[in-house]
Amino acid sequence: MANSDNTSGYYIIRQNDFVYNPRKSSDAPYGPISSYKYAEDGIVSPLYLCFHAKGEINPLYYEWYFRSSAWHRYIYMSGDSGARHDRVSIKDDxxxxxxxxxxxxxxxxxxxxxxQSLDERIAAQEKLVASLKKYKRGLLHDVLSEKIKITTETWTEHRIGEFLHSKSIKQLPTTDAPLMAFTATGGVCDKGERYDRGFLVKDASSKLYKRTDLNDFIYSSNNLDVGSIGLNLYGSAVISDVYEIFSIKDADPWFISEAIKQKPIMSRILKYRQGCLYGQYRIYAEDFLGVFVKIPSYEAQKKIGAVFSKIDGKITQEQILLDCLEKARTFFLQQLFI
Structure with missing residues (x-):
């Protein structure tokens, strides 16, 4: 659709017309071809190629055909080698x-x-997974803020340092040990697999790293509000010495990690920010460990953790189903348009 007042030379498109945008992307390596769904007429830039299905062609079939990769080879073999590498160059004829x-x-x-039915089923499954995750976030907030009580006992305040104990620096082993680096949004390992727990690669340098094990608490003391914070859910590994590594004792690792990440506690931690070079700031370990967090007994922590473990299990189950449905769609798109 046009965003400019100057629409001279633009094409008028109608419902079920197709628009080919030749701009390449990771999701559309030869540009996307989309169907115009609106009842009222629209206009598009002359940079796009517009066409419609006619005769014996079912427009919905055409739409799914162009969502597949069946036509990519023709574009690759028949396209022109233009000066711009971000756009497909192919003559209309x-x-x-x-x-x-x-x-x-x-x-x-x-x-x-x-x-179409499979696509609608996937959309419903995506909505279910998103709803479960939203429900978990809301329930977790209400439980940790004591708006909802799973246990009847009184929660008491403790310094974070009562449960978190700093770990020493060790040199990276000469063996092919995994190097872990947490990111704010998770990461992608060297094989392209996504890990919520961080960025896993192989490294053979002699730089100093900190040893980390399963359920260690990890955080970056620099720019904590935009950095990473959480548990090592991967296992034994080494991590850059820019991170602070703590073992957790006399508390449930999951519960303590989630309690610390709650907004009220993070707000207390961020009050200890101290400026440093390049616009960054640092929160020293002694200040971080001195912040108070309100928690129940260890037994209650485990009970609360068990509740959320069941929710996580349900989310995982539904996510697996969603992944299977998406793989099925990819399979059928590859097989039905050969």
Whole structure:
């Protein structure tokens, strides 16, 4: 759709017309082709290629065809090598000469209907997973702020340092040990697999690292509010010495980690910010460990943790189903348009 008042030369598009945006992206390596869904007419830039399905072609089948990768090879083989590498360069006549093997109209309708139903099922599953995660966040906040009581006992305040104990620096072993580096939003390891727990790579340098083990508490003392904080859920590894590493004793690791990350506690911690070079700040370990956090007994911590473990199990179960559905969609998009 146009964002400028100057719309001279723009194309008018109508419902079920198709628009080819030649700009490449990681999700659309040969540019996306989208169907215009609105009832009222629209306009698009002349930089886009506009067309519509006619004759025996089912528009919904066409839409799913262009969501597949079946047409990518033709664009790759027939496109021009232009000066810009961020856009596909292909002549209109060449694009419209693209050969497409069309099944019967009845078969087109069945394929389109099946894929549409699968897409709607995936959307519903995505909504369920998002709702479960939102429910967990809300319940966790209410439990840790004592708005909802899972236990009847009185919670008492303790310094963070009563439970967190600093770990020493060790040199990176000469073996092929995993190097862990937490990020604010999780990370991607060297094989492209996503880890919520951080960035896992292999490293053979002689730089000093800190040893970390399962359920250690890790945080960066620099720019803590935009940095990483949480538990090592991976296991034995080494981590850059820019991080503070603590073992947890006399408390449940999950509970203490979640309690510290709550906004009221983080606000107390951030009051100890001290400025340093390049616009960053530092929160020294002694200040961090001196902050008070309100918690119940160890037994109650475990009880609360068990409740959220069940919720996490449900989220994991539904996420696995979502992943399977998405893989099924990818499979059918590859197989139905050969």
């Amino acid at each position: 060449t694009f419209f000469a693209m050969p497409i093997n069309l099944p019967s109209e009845q078969e087109q309708s069945k394929i389109a209907s099946f894929l």
